Amino acid sequence: MVGRTNTVDRSVQLFRAFLKEQTDPDHFYGVLAADSVRQISEYVPLNGATILDVGGGPGYFADAFRAAGARYVGIDPDVGELSARGDLPAGMIRASGTELPIRTGSVDICYSSNVLEHVADPVRMLDEMVRVTRPGGTVFASFTPWFSPWGGHETAPWHFLGGRYARQRYIREKGHEPKNKFGESLFVLTIGKALRWARGTSDAVLVRALPRYHPWWATWIVRVPVLRELASWNLVLVLRKR
Structure with missing residues (x-):
């Protein structure tokens, strides 16, 4: 069953890493990138896939996805984020997530981690992520609910x-x-708004919505209005392009 590898031990590891986001970003984003590879691999093979990372930053996710065999391209509008680890990482493009300079239907996986809450128009960014994904491809987007x-x-x-x-x-x-x-x-983005978009878009099918850091048996939280906004910490949307 998809998600059964989301154990309590994994949740504890992620929360401990999360506490060091500000003081030790190398540790936090390294752990999160490795976990993202594992989580996405439950839905689609990464080896040989072309993945676009919207908001890729200084390359933590690039290293992890390439190590898994994916062809990685990252986009970020912020030069400061791109150069946070020194030199600009290879395979990165400076561009906006709401106006992706990518051909329609050209990537196997479109991925974004903790970016949507930093975008004034997150729905437009989600629409763009769906647009650039090939039919049958996967969109994986996560964000921190307000x-x-x-x-x-x-x-x-x-x-x-x-x-x-x-x-x-x-x-x-x-x-x-x-x-x-x-x-x-930083803007207000709720789980309710994200789910309304995911269920209402005509270009993709919602495969799963789950709290990113929680163990598999706690995914029911997303089905409970109000509680999900307070208790999810981070929401993942997984969609399949029609």
Whole structure:
């Protein structure tokens, strides 16, 4: 059964790595990239597949996907993110996720990890991800829901009182802007909105929606409105292009 490898031990490992996202990004993104390879492989073979990573950043996912035999291309609009590990990684393109410079129906897998909440128009980005995927191909997108404990990113948990309040409070406390600025590089995106898009798009079929970090037996959370927004931490959408 797909997802049975999502064990409690895996969840503990991911949450422990997640706590080091700010202080040790190499560790966190390395663990997450390896887990992404495993998770996507449950739906589609990676060896020989062409994968487009929307928001690929400095190359953590590039290393993992190429090691699994995939032909990897990454896109990111932020030069700072692309060069976070030094030199610009090979196979990366500077471009926007809402205007992908990729031919329609040309990739086997379109992947995105923790990017949608940083896009002002996430539905447009999802539509673009579906567009560039070949018929029968796979779209795999994950994001941090706004009402999850980490929805405000480094301004959490104050985002529960409003994104603008949380941003201003952070500035008062730290003396500088947060990395993820509400209204500029961080936006409200709910699981409900993402599921409405996934179930309503005519160009793809929703295969699964699940909380990314949870063990397999906790995936039922996504079926419960309100609870899913608070308890999911991160949502994964897996779709098949029609």
